[in-house]
Amino acid sequence: MAQSNGDHSSAAKPPPTPSPLRFSKFFQSNMRILVTGGAGFIGSHLVDKLMENEKNEVIVADNYFTGSKDNLKKWIGHPRFELIRHDVTEPLLVEVDQIYHLACPASPTNVIGTLNMLGLAKRVGARILLTSTSEVYGDPLIHPQEESYWGNVNPIGVRSCYDEGKRVAETLMFDYHRQHGIEIRIARIFNTYGPRMNIDDGRVVSNFIAQALRNEPLTVQAPGTQTRSFCYVSDMVDGLIKLMEGENTGPINIGNPGEFTMIELAENVKELINPKVEIKMVENTPDDPRQRKPDISKARELLKWEPKIKLKDGLPLMEEDFRLRLGVPRNN
Numbered sequence: 290m291a292q293s294n295g296d297h298s299s300a301a302k303p304p305p306t307p308s309p310l311r312f313s314k315f316f317q318s319n320m321r322i323l324v325t326g327g328a329g330f331i332g333s334h335l336v337d338k339l340m341e342n343e344k345n346e347v348i349v350a351d352n353y354f355t356g357s358k359d360n361l362k363k364w365i366g367h368p369r370f371e372l373i374r375h376d377v378t379e380p381l382l383v384e385v386d387q388i389y390h391l392a393c394p395a396s397p398t399n400v401i402g403t404l405n406m407l408g409l410a411k412r413v414g415a416r417i418l419l420t421s422t423s424e425v426y427g428d429p430l431i432h433p434q435e436e437s438y439w440g441n442v443n444p445i446g447v448r449s450c451y452d453e454g455k456r457v458a459e460t461l462m463f464d465y466h467r468q469h470g471i472e473i474r475i476a477r478i479f480n481t482y483g484p485r486m487n488i489d490d491g492r493v494v495s496n497f498i499a500q501a502l503r504n505e506p507l508t509v510q511a512p513g514t515q516t517r518s519f520c521y522v523s524d525m526v527d528g529l530i531k532l533m534e535g536e537n538t539g540p541i542n543i544g545n546p547g548e549f550t551m552i553e554l555a556e557n558v559k560e561l562i563n564p565k566v567e568i569k570m571v572e573n574t575p576d577d578p579r580q581r582k583p584d585i586s587k588a589r590e591l592l593k594w595e596p597k598i599k600l601k602d603g604l605p606l607m608e609e610d611f612r613l614r615l616g617v618p619r620n621n
């Protein structure tokens with residue numbers, strides 16, 4: 290059954306007041322920021338943005354499971370930057386003021402890694418932001434999805450390890466907030482695309498662009514009428530930073546409400562990159578959400594944030610990066 294009643298995130302009773310010592314850190318000249326998963330796609334763009342501020346010191350913890358040092362090469366050796374090879378399923382002890390917790394493959398890491406990062410936040414009094422996902426809404430029965438919707442997730446399906454892992458991660462964040470007064474922020478990220486995406490990890494935008502450049506058929510998974518809303522990575526990073534810096538715990542949807550069917554996306558990519566390429570219908574995986582579009586009223590109102598880059602403007606920026614990495618120059 291679909292629920293879209295009230296805001297369940299804020300309990301009637303306010304959480305305990307955090308230690309007054311936490312304010313002392315804001316008088317220091319530097320903000321020490323930990324980014325877990327900072328060698329990945331969104332994480333490395335976030336690091337680029339955070340490093341632009343000379344008052345920030347950035348520590349990345351990543352086990353390079355899907356990320357790469359290459360994404361951070363311009364910062365390696367910089368005095369305000371540190372890169373640690375670390376698996377977040379193991380505890381980490383570092384002195385920081387903020388934690389952007391992105392590290393996560395589609396596995397139980399969500400739970401153990403989040404627990405460890407919450408332990409760290411509690412120990413050092415840091416504010417922690419979790420990159421949750423629109424997958425917490427599962428195959429949604431309301432459209433567009435607003436944050437008060439509890440979702441429609443199959444707990445034993447092939448995707449549920451990821452979806453339920455993130456749902457538990459959100460639960461842990463709120464439990465630590467209520468019980469220990471930890472300052473938390475939860476972003477529900479909707480499909481994000483842009484330069485540095487893994488070329489072969491199977492996500493739809495990277496698949497279609499790589500296929501078009503390699504002159505291979507664009508594989509639309511049936512029925513092709515399922516929808517997604519695609520957010521360009523620089524918009525995403527701006528939203529995450531606004532959430533971290535603001536006063537709202539969330540969860541807040543961060544995504545671009547422009548909604549496309551997979552057939553429309555394939556046609557867009559074909560027209561942009563390779564008008565001769567074929568579009569082929571292939572089998573889908575079970576439990577694929579049929580529709581997905583964020584209601585971003587909360588982000589607009591509370592964060593004064595909305596995405597700026599439309600899909601038709603973002604795709605060419607990603608095309609450039611993929612051409613370089615795949616070695617397919619424009620005049621071919």
Ligand SMILES: NC(=O)c1ccc[n+]([C@@H]2O[C@H](COP(=O)([O-])OP(=O)(O)OC[C@H]3O[C@@H](n4cnc5c(N)ncnc54)[C@H](O)[C@@H]3O)[C@@H](O)[C@H]2O)c1
Nearest residue numbers: 326328329330331352353354355356376377392478480481
């Ligand atoms: N890209 C999207 O469309 C999207 C949508 C919703 C949510 N998210 C969330 O945003 C975050 C970043 O996603 P991304 O697209 O940049 O993915 P990514 O795979 O590029 O980045 C994840 C990073 O985490 C690292 N990592 C994985 N397991 C780790 C572990 N145990 N210890 C330390 N590091 C580990 C990887 O090496 C990688 O660098 C993830 O939490 C993901 O669930 C992404």
Ligand SMILES: O=C(O)[C@H]1O[C@H](OP(=O)(O)OP(=O)(O)OC[C@H]2O[C@@H](n3ccc(=O)[nH]c3=O)[C@H](O)[C@@H]2O)[C@H](O)[C@@H](O)[C@@H]1O
Nearest residue numbers: 422423424478479480491492493496508509510515551577
């Ligand atoms: O934004 C999110 O919350 C989630 O988005 C994605 O999950 P999903 O939406 O399924 O993204 P894709 O795997 O890129 O698939 C999107 C759609 O494209 C379709 N698709 C995928 C690949 C392909 O080659 N062809 C194709 O038609 C899929 O069937 C699906 O309907 C990511 O994989 C998750 O990490 C993330 O949390």
